[in-house]
Amino acid sequence: SGGDSPTDSEGAIDNEIKIAMVLGEGGLGDLGFNDEAFEGLLKAAEDFGISYDYVEPKSVNDFEPQLRMFAESGEYDLVIAVGATQVDAVKLVASEFPDQRFSIIDVAVEGYDNIHSSSARNPEQHFLSGVLSGLVTLDDRLPYTNEENILAFAISIDAPIPREAAAGFMAGAKYVNPDVEIIYNFIGGYRDPEKAKEIALTAFDRGADIITHNAGASGLGVIEAARERGKYVIGTSRQSADVDYSLAVSVKKTEQMVYKEVESIVKGTWQAGSSVYGIADDVCDYDISGLKVEIPEDILEIVEDIKQEIIDGKLELPYKIEDVDEWAARNQYKK
Amino acid sequence: MKDLKRKFAAGLGSFKLSFFALFFALLTGAIAIALSGYSPIETYKAIIVGSLGSKQGIILSLSSATPLIFTGLAFATAYKVKMINIGAEGQLYLGAMAGAVVGAYITGLPRLVHIPLTLLSGALVGGLIGILVVFLKVKFGASEIITTIMLNEIILLFTSYLSSGPLKPEDSVIPQTHVIQETAQLTRLAPRSQLSSAIFIAIAAAVLIHILIKKTPLGYEIQVTGLNRRAAETAGISITKMYLITFFLSGAIAGLCGSSLVMGVNRRFVEGISANYGYSGISVAALGAYNPLSIIFSATLFGILKSGAITLNRTTAVPIEFVDAIQAVVVAYVAAPRLIEAVLSLKNKIGLKKEKSLNRQQNLAEGEVIKDDGNI
């Protein structure tokens, strides 16, 4: 759809830069990844006075023609592809249009003269939340925790990126709480809050007191379950966080990755290649701003301490759920 | 000669109906768009310019139509024996997976062998699913509507498992399989497009099914089975065999759709490879009155709408769901010739003699009878 830069309406165009965005499958309204990416574009448009167009693909087969449509028009300074699923399409279209610059978000692509990729170290998104949860579940100062040493993770779909995120969470929890049990379930979709809620309720009934998810709009069901049971939840989107029950938000600042892409175009520093971000780059983090749960200072200190360890490069996180136990056996937090 | 005339008249009758159905659907759509505060003219202009206004647009329309020819044909084929194949989606997925495996893991074959082999692998697994459905129906009386819905879920999960587990390339962060060999890739007909030679395969399949149904004894048996099972049995036609053949063909065509998507568009299996093509096929088949040749055109119409929607999405703020809604309405109108008649006669009520409308009804009835027979 046509997006106006805010300056358009005032009649004075700050610059002629025009950005195109091909969102991930399913488009806007996922309360997660796509919405965040779009937010980054909006913010950049406001800050730099650029104009933009975007499309919302209905299926994976739409990426290629939509990327091509933008490239073909020759109007755009940059075409941003959102989501790892676009990788094949971007590579193909980029080779067809060597003069068109592309950025792809969420997956690393190398070896193309006209593609820059921004991606995150996925385990780092949830690692600090994992640490926080591992500590909180053992703590009786918070009103909604229980005796059990059990956490839960409602994973969106059974695919590598969501699994990597879950691995990060588990590693975090076990890093500070080696005996913790983590129940995890796959919801099977980004738009099935009913199923997600059921998974969350089941997990709570099995003794978990904190549940986390990375399932976009399905996460609404997880939050609802937490509210109903009076338990904690950690989501991935500030938009849908619940001030009373959200312990934190695990952020992977997709908006920031997008913003940086646009910024580099405006500043003329855009270069082909690949950037991988993490906690050290302030792209992955845990976020408790605006939430009401009062987490004891000593716990937050430990989390910050561990965050520093990562920034200092002292910890290499596991990418696979299967590797977490072995990793935790080797890595234990010592004060 | 008289024959030709009859057929022509009937064909014209059903063409007229399709035309009016389309017209009323667009009109209904325009009203909805206007009520929602957008400009119908701008919307339709964007759709038409986007899909037919340029060479690229036309090519995109055709490439979007290709899978729909397959799935429409798949539904229509099973419908010839009055079986409802809601399972094209699953058959397509399994076909795509088979194509991806055969295309990627078999190496060292010349194109001339590898391409047909890969195509057929998709057709084969799709067809086998069809056979399974018939087996469950004949042996246990399980309705094919139910089993195909269940199988869709099962197959989707199964291919998901394969593409995120055992068959996923090590370095891939999304569920998908390895890229297929060069020797298994279909040629793209136009540079910078998804249009591949799959469209010829689809058209050829439609023509072959048409000939099979209309011109051969087997097709005759299929028609008889669809129209009157007991008469077919009495005439020594094995119903089970007819079910098996048509459902195998139906599944095979859907499977072929899957393998040709892999070979022509995606070059590998990816999750979400079908944009609900299996389900859209039902509408396409209906719009084409279950006639294999007409399905080519109805699929093209859907392809045009689809590629128009892409442009619409880029250039206007009009939500593209309007295109979906228009499709739904087209289906409703087309499927209801009597509805169109009713709407038309509303207009004609004043001033026309009863006799005339009697005449028209007569034409309509004739058109219908012949349509059911599969003729146009």
Place this chain on the structure above:
Amino acid sequence: MMEIFNILEIIITSTLRMSVPLILASTGATFSMRSGVSDLGCEGMMIGGAFFGVLGSYIFDNAWIGLLFAALFGMLFALQHAVLHVTFKVNATLSGMSVNLLSAATATLLLQIIWGRHGNSPRVSAFSKIQADWLKKLPVIGEMLAEQNILFYLSLVIVILAWIYMFKTNSGLRLRMVGENPQAANTVGINVVAYKYFGVLMCGLLCGLGGAYLSLGQLNIFVDGMTGGRGYIAIVINAFGGFSPIGSLLGSLFFGFFESLQTIFQGKLIPSNIVRMMPYILTIIVLSIGIRSSKAPAGVGKYHDE
């Protein structure tokens, strides 16, 4: 380690919750099938119920009015099905599918037009668990029942009423006769068209309620695509339950049970995608060995005047 009993209790509680939309929708499907109209539009009617339930609750800030909206708009989409199939004799598979297409598109469009939002609605007032402490005190099932919201009880009442209606009243007998043999029904003076409309509209009403359970019972928001194919599952369950309200209830519980069982089974040993196949595979198996005898009403898809 959890005790087996505990796990079982969790599963059953979850089963009851998950079954409600299926119970409602498949009972709806029963009405449709018993009146001789195939019920492929259930998914669309559920979407309609889920969306308009939220809209109603949004406008009036009252979940009950939302429920009323859900019922009405479920019926509105059902009306489309009825007009096309019953009056204009469109093949029921098609008219059902066109209901599904249209209601999905309508919901997405209205989200954008009314709230300017993509993908989900704002939060609205919804139903909560019933507050009845005496319930909890019941042995064994107390905790499980207290977990449910009012719609669960409503759905049980509906099933019972539907069963009584269908098998114990004059009108129910006529409905079934229409579904079995519309021509015969016509010749004994039954208004076939009216009964078919009634069956389809009841289907819309109940599917609408089923949809509303998703958006207003379990949640308080509409999310695009939230029905997730439950309408299709309801069709299957209805056949599975022998086209009877009680059968639909049992079928829904069966399906819900394996659906919740699989969340427990998911884990390290078997890949999640394989475990999630369980309810579907079991349905096919049971369908194959168990219920050969349950035949669909003989008049499905037939008209009285042909």
Place this chain on the structure above:
Amino acid sequence: MELIKMTNISKYFHHVVALDGVDFYLNKGEILSLLGENGAGKTTLMKILYGMISPDSGEIYYKGQKVNFHRPLDAINMGIGMVHQHFMLVPAFTVLENIVAGAEPSKGIFLDIEKAREEVGELIRRFNFNISLDDKVERLSVGEQQRVEILKALYRKAEVLILDEPTAVLTPTEVDEIFVILDELRKEGCSIVIITHKLKETFAIADRISVLRDGKMIANNVDPKKLSENELSKMMVGREINLGVKRPAKNIGKVRLRVKNLVVKDGGRKKVDNVSFDLRDGEILGIAGVEGNGQTELIEALTGLRRPESMELELNGKKLEGDANTFLRNKIGHVPEDRLAMGLVKEMSVKKNLILGYHREEDFCKNIFLDEKNIEKYAEDLKAKYGIKASHIEDPISALSGGNQQKVVIARTFSRDPDVLIVAHPTRGVDVGAIEYIHGKLLELRDRGKAILLISADLDEVMTLSDRILVLYEGKIVRECQQGELSDVELGLLMTGGNLEMALGGEI
């Protein structure tokens, strides 16, 4: 007194004129026989009276009052009941449910099934029906089903009863039973219209006769006492009809088909119980029996449609086994018992129906394709030869009248030169003209040396055509006899399980 008057009724189906300015009346307390060829418009006229079809023009008066019936309910409310040519029953319902549905006794909104049982039970006793209320209709024989249909009308206390070919599927005994009931109803003041193709029945029961021809009422007030059967059939068809003349076989040849130990089971019950017989070239072997005594299963076994429990079948001295296709290919022709359900595809053209079952034979195929040209020629040929009345061979079967539909089946089977013919109810629901024609064809084939097995519910038909008769009762052959050996009363007795010797001994 005129109870019902219909004036100037016309009805068109597309371009077919079904009724053309018909006047019709019915007096109180009379039984009127409505006669006419197939397709004359009898059913259509009665359906209009019953509110099922609305006429294109014309008026209906009931007790002098002009009425407009839009749906059957309007007619039912006026006390008109109709028993349809094709059963209007729900197989999955019980007899009781079938009878009361639509007019159920109730307690509030609930069904009062006990009251229903009482009321219907009362009726059954009064009219001496032999039927159990809780049986599912799908398990009943056609005769029983016919009784359920009549009960439906009686239950609704019809003052006017329309019976559309109620006797087509009944045995003579059953017909007699029904006529007793009709007589009783007449005495009570009920007015009855009965449609039948059997003139004998008309003479037995009717007070008055009306004759339709080609949609026109050509005689409205014929007194059955003043007319002979021949005159009547001439009136109907426009020519002399000669039915019932026996033409014995002249040259019966060798055994063509030998059936031994045939047993067919259905749901555990033996439907055909150890039947053995020989069928010879040049003879017609008739099977007499009340419907539901194993005829259907016997035919199915002998045409390959059903795998029997046990059977040794020899064709030309060689063992034969297989499915329907095998039987057809071995030149066993089959005229199925229900032409529309089993013999024809009503949406398909006459042409295509004429090759059904033989469509893979050489003369209809060229390479892998159907040989359209040849098929067309063949169809035109048969249409002329068998006098099939259709405007074009491309017309769908549904556009033909019942008699002509039957002719299509007959033409198809007879012209493929079968060695054996299994013919079931060849003239059911067919008018006298067509009956004469079909009988002629059957005898002609026999005289050309074909072996013919004839199954018919019409005992007269069996008796005139057959050279030899087997009586089937409860799946067993209870008697074999030659043509003319036994009278219809004796056969009827055997068919219902009676014992001839005892009966003749005057014991009954």
